[in-house]
Amino acid sequence: xxxxxxxxxxxTAFAATLYTGNATTNSINIANNGVxxxxxxxxxxxxxxxxxxxxxxxxxxxxxxxxxxxxxxxxESTNGDGFVTFTSTGFDLNxxxxxxxxxxxTGGVGRTYVAWxxxxxxxxxxxxxxxxxxxxxxxxxxxxxxxxxxGTGSLATVGHGLGVAPSxxxxxxxxxxxxxxVYHSSVGNTGALFLNLTNATDTGSAYWNNTSPTSSVFTINxxxxxxxxxxTYVAYCxxxxxxxxxxxxxxxxxxxxxPFVFTNMRPRFILIKRTDTAGFDWILQDTSRSxxxxxxxxxxxxxxxxxxxxxxxxxxxxxxxxxxxxxxxxTNASGGTYIYMAFAENPFKNSLAx
Numbered sequence: 001x002x003x004x005x006x007x008x009x010x011x012t013a014f015a016a017t018l019y020t021g022n023a024t025t026n027s028i029n030i031a032n033n034g035v036x037x038x039x040x041x042x043x044x045x046x047x048x049x050x051x052x053x054x055x056x057x058x059x060x061x062x063x064x065x066x067x068x069x070x071x072x073x074x075x076e077s078t079n080g081d082g083f084v085t086f087t088s089t090g091f092d093l094n095x096x097x098x099x100x101x102x103x104x105x106t107g108g109v110g111r112t113y114v115a116w117x118x119x120x121x122x123x124x125x126x127x128x129x130x131x132x133x134x135x136x137x138x139x140x141x142x143x144x145x146x147x148x149x150x151g152t153g154s155l156a157t158v159g160h161g162l163g164v165a166p167s168x169x170x171x172x173x174x175x176x177x178x179x180x181x182v183y184h185s186s187v188g189n190t191g192a193l194f195l196n197l198t199n200a201t202d203t204g205s206a207y208w209n210n211t212s213p214t215s216s217v218f219t220i221n222x223x224x225x226x227x228x229x230x231x232t233y234v235a236y237c238x239x240x241x242x243x244x245x246x247x248x249x250x251x252x253x254x255x256x257x258x259p260f261v262f263t264n265m266r267p268r269f270i271l272i273k274r275t276d277t278a279g280f281d282w283i284l285q286d287t288s289r290s291x292x293x294x295x296x297x298x299x300x301x302x303x304x305x306x307x308x309x310x311x312x313x314x315x316x317x318x319x320x321x322x323x324x325x326x327x328x329x330x331t332n333a334s335g336g337t338y339i340y341m342a343f344a345e346n347p348f349k350n351s352l353a354x
Contacts, residue, residue, distance in 0.1 A: 046306070073196060120138060151233060
């Protein structure tokens with residue numbers, strides 16, 4: 001176990017922030033225990049009722065104004081959800097726009113929301129490492145980058161700016177309807193998952209050309225999901241950073257005394273997906289919404305559904321990982337295969353039990 005960490009305090013690079021809609025100007029400070037940052041990628045979800053997941057990032061429109069919807073195939077659209085701009089301490093919202101997915105419209109005051117925010121590196125830098133020139137905002141210390149590029153319709157590589165191979169890449173077409181295509185190191189380069197769907201792993205070379213990401217580029221094959229000629233794309237890339245982020249897999253045992261997953265830190269954010277069988281949601285938990293064990297407050301990136309709670313999702317967040325405390329198929333079917341992505345509240349050496 002390392003004695004020093006690139007990110008000794010996860011609150012400097014990732015935040016899970018709760019707030020309440022107010023149908024007017026709303027300036028949200030994402031600081032946790034007095035520590036904050038200017039986000040470069042924020043993912044929003046209304047908790048108290050049905051509403052789309054929304055993502056904004058620093059590269060797509062001035063101030064991050066353009067939006068995408070993780071639970072749908074829709075192309076990028078201009079702001080109509082209430083998001084205004086990123087700020088040095090979080091983000092500013094207005095009266096809610098269309099549907100109040102980020103801030104309540106008139107009549108919807110009191111809606112509760114969560115925003116998960118990551119720090120990249122501000123304005124775009126041109127990256128020529130791949131066969132396609134990309135625009136990149138990369139935080140190499142935290143292992144996160146936002147990447148935009150234009151497809152060529154031919155087998156290609158795209159620079160991601162991390163300096164190490166990413167463990168997870170999520171790609172979305174900005175200019176046309178298409179699935180959110182996911183590479184995960186535990187699935188490997190021969191298959192893909194889809195953030196907006198409940199599908200199992202789809203195996204084939206159509207996504208990554210059976211080629212793993214390198215320290216400088218990820219490989220994309222042809223097709224609407226990642227590389228149609230002339231269409232624009234965004235990719236969110238994460239690399240594992242010891243004590244701050246972890247990406248891996250586990251096998252369920254179908255018991256309320258479920259498997260323990262070692263992450264080398266106390267997770268603040270956990271995303272889980274079953275990969276061997278179709279029909280199971282993506283499961284997203286965080287310690288802002290579940291403040292004590294066992295945690296059971298769940299949102300589903302593939303669905304507009306409101307937040308759910310219940311024993312079918314129970315897990316314990318521990319100082320060095322998480323332990324499943326349910327026998328349900330969503331996260332712990334006997335023999336089921338699951339992938340996860342987790343980000344730290346604190347590295348293991350600085351973590352206390354909760």
